[in-house]
Amino acid sequence: MTKTVAAASGAGFREAPAGSEPAVELDGVTIEFALAGGSVFQAVARADLNVGKQEFVAIIGPTGCGKSTLLNAAAGLITPASGSVRVLGGPLDGLNRHAGYLFQQDALLPWKTALDNVAIGLEVAGVPSREAKERARAWLARVGLAAFGDRYPHMLSGGQKKRVALAQVLIRDPRIILMDEPFGPLDAQTRLIMGDLLLKLWSADRKAVMFVTHDLEEALGLADRVVVMSAGPSARIIGDFPIPLSRPRDISEIRLDGSFQELHRDIWHMLKKEVLKAYGEIAQETAS
Amino acid sequence: MRRTSLLLMQGAVAVVIIAFWQIASTTDLIGDPNNISFFFSTPLAVAAQIWMWFATGTIWHHLGITLWESVLAFVIGSVAAVGIGFWFARKPRLAAVFDPYVKAANALPRVVLAPIFTLWFGLGIWSKVALGVTLVFFIVFFNVYQGVKEVNTTILANARMLGMNDRQLLRHVYWPSALSWMFSSLHVSVGFAVVGAVVGEYLGAAGGLGYLIQQAEGVFDVAGVFAGMVVLAAFVLLIDWIVTLAERRLLVWRPEFSKSGR
Numbered sequence: 414m415t416k417t418v419a420a421a422s423g424a425g426f427r428e429a430p431a432g433s434e435p436a437v438e439l440d441g442v443t444i445e446f447a448l449a450g451g452s453v454f455q456a457v458a459r460a461d462l463n464v465g466k467q468e469f470v471a472i473i474g475p476t477g478c479g480k481s482t483l484l485n486a487a488a489g490l491i492t493p494a495s496g497s498v499r500v501l502g503g504p505l506d507g508l509n510r511h512a513g514y515l516f517q518q519d520a521l522l523p524w525k526t527a528l529d530n531v532a533i534g535l536e537v538a539g540v541p542s543r544e545a546k547e548r549a550r551a552w553l554a555r556v557g558l559a560a561f562g563d564r565y566p567h568m569l570s571g572g573q574k575k576r577v578a579l580a581q582v583l584i585r586d587p588r589i590i591l592m593d594e595p596f597g598p599l600d601a602q603t604r605l606i607m608g609d610l611l612l613k614l615w616s617a618d619r620k621a622v623m624f625v626t627h628d629l630e631e632a633l634g635l636a637d638r639v640v641v642m643s644a645g646p647s648a649r650i651i652g653d654f655p656i657p658l659s660r661p662r663d664i665s666e667i668r669l670d671g672s673f674q675e676l677h678r679d680i681w682h683m684l685k686k687e688v689l690k691a692y693g694e695i696a697q698e699t700a701s
Numbered sequence: 702m703r704r705t706s707l708l709l710m711q712g713a714v715a716v717v718i719i720a721f722w723q724i725a726s727t728t729d730l731i732g733d734p735n736n737i738s739f740f741f742s743t744p745l746a747v748a749a750q751i752w753m754w755f756a757t758g759t760i761w762h763h764l765g766i767t768l769w770e771s772v773l774a775f776v777i778g779s780v781a782a783v784g785i786g787f788w789f790a791r792k793p794r795l796a797a798v799f800d801p802y803v804k805a806a807n808a809l810p811r812v813v814l815a816p817i818f819t820l821w822f823g824l825g826i827w828s829k830v831a832l833g834v835t836l837v838f839f840i841v842f843f844n845v846y847q848g849v850k851e852v853n854t855t856i857l858a859n860a861r862m863l864g865m866n867d868r869q870l871l872r873h874v875y876w877p878s879a880l881s882w883m884f885s886s887l888h889v890s891v892g893f894a895v896v897g898a899v900v901g902e903y904l905g906a907a908g909g910l911g912y913l914i915q916q917a918e919g920v921f922d923v924a925g926v927f928a929g930m931v932v933l934a935a936f937v938l939l940i941d942w943i944v945t946l947a948e949r950r951l952l953v954w955r956p957e958f959s960k961s962g963r
């Protein structure tokens with residue numbers, strides 16, 4: 414059993430004037446896990462990150478560095494040991510009610526049909542069932558699954574499940590969207606299609622996005638900014654690259670763009686060292 | 702095609718067994734037929750007995766009693782188990798306090814309870830229902846408890862991020878999860894409800910399949926005993942088939958029960 418170490422201080426912040434503040438502000442966020450046997454594992458150390466209200470930020474880093482952990486802190490699913498998380502100008506207390514979270518693992522309710530899975534977020538918010546279903550049907554159509562409403566999750570392919578999950582999150586119209594390697598398990602073509610779909614939905618109505626990935630090309634294709642995390646433990650944010658590629662983008666074509674390749678080279682230069690470090694640690698662990 | 706050939710082969714097994722039984726009990730190929738038919742009766746005698754029961758209609762009364770006892774035991778045991786299983790799973794301290802007692806009660810062979818239940822509830826159906834309940838309860842209880850405890854953490858986190866409060870989590874996440882675990886043990890718990898009823902009847906009753914078998918045994922009516930067992934087996938198979946139908950309807954969302962998978 415592990416447990417997050419509770420926040421040490423509850424320093425009060427003054428509310429900034431509405432409208433100007435970022436959607437998510439991570440300020441010196443340190444996250445620790447209490448391990449069995451009493452030792453403490455520091456996953457993330459003093460991470461600073463601001464995400465603007467209409468900004469698409471990709472977070473990239475070697476596997477196991479603490480990307481999901483950082484996202485969980487922004488979601489309010491875990492409390493940092495120190496540092497502060499602010500959401501839309503106010504300190505985050507408990508779950509982040511403004512955020513929608515697309516999880517890395519399958520998280521659809523297996524006993525509900527695709528339609529009911531999408532509608533549930535509205536229903537629990539008090540929307541009458543008929544209206545919720547109506548709107549869920551429209552969302553399923555938007556993600557290309559109009560004909561799949563009465564299927565249960567196990568009857569859907571990996572990519573279809575991710576689309577349902579996307580509709581499930583977006584139907585609630587959250588102001589902040591957290592995505593944890595949402596297209597990780599999908600094949601290359603499906604990832605491209607899902608990326609395009611995501612950009613289409615996002616650009617219709619820009620929200621703050623924190624998009625975790627380990628795929629640099631995906632990050633560059635989607636984001637306004639790419640943030641690089643160092644290898645863990647005590648992972649930090651070590652790079653912050655604006656991506657000034659024009660929108661709307663076509664993810665498969667943008668890869669041929671000259672500035673895309675330049676950015677790729679710069680960021681990969683930094684990321685590679687961290688990946689090798691993480692790899693070295695894994696190698697050491699297996700050797701000992 | 703495959704289904705019919707499977708049915709044919711299943712039927713063939715019965716034919717072989719009955720043929721062997723018939724040969725052994727009427728010819729001296731295996732041993733003295735008088736001796737064998739005294740201990741095992743003969744297929745014809747058993748069939749005649751079953752025919753008699755159905756022709757005169759006496760069997761319906763006993764089948765009805767056993768069915769009613771089984772249904773009551775299943776419903777009462779399941780409802781109690783779902784309620785208490787849920788409650789314990791949501792209150793770990795309570796569960797920890799009662800843990801040794803639950804284990805002790807479950808470890809007790811239920812047959813020893815039968816005379817006590819007869820003393821408490823009389824010779825009517827309720828002593829048999831009580832015996833069945835003690836069997837059904839623990840199966841369902843442990844499954845529901847497990848189902849609530851082992852809800853997938855990602856699904857739970859997702860449900861919370863979708864804005865569910867505690868009550869909604871209970872209804873949309875814990876409850877379906879617990880029920881699916883309960884249904885996965887449906888065959889066992891329904892079977893145990895029947896076992897409770899029949900064993901209870903066997904140990905002292907005024908009607909039911911167990912009573913019928915016990916009566917036949919009392920007068921060394923071997924044909925009656927075998928006939929009772931055959932009727933009981935058919936009864937259990939029928940109930941098991943109904944459970945399978947119910948399961949397919951209730952668990953359509955599970956990969957192993959979807960129609961396309963079969």
Ligand SMILES: Nc1ncnc2c1ncn2[C@@H]1O[C@H](COP(=O)(O)OP(=O)(O)O)[C@@H](O)[C@H]1O
Nearest residue numbers: 415446454456476477478479480481482483645
């Ligand atoms: N509940 C936990 N208890 C202990 N260690 C954890 C826990 N969750 C994650 N970690 C550790 O924190 C580090 C970061 O994990 P994670 O955020 O999942 O990485 P990733 O960047 O691959 O998403 C890893 O070393 C992992 O082992």
Ligand SMILES: [Mg+2]
Nearest residue numbers: 480481517593
């Ligand atoms: Mg992760």
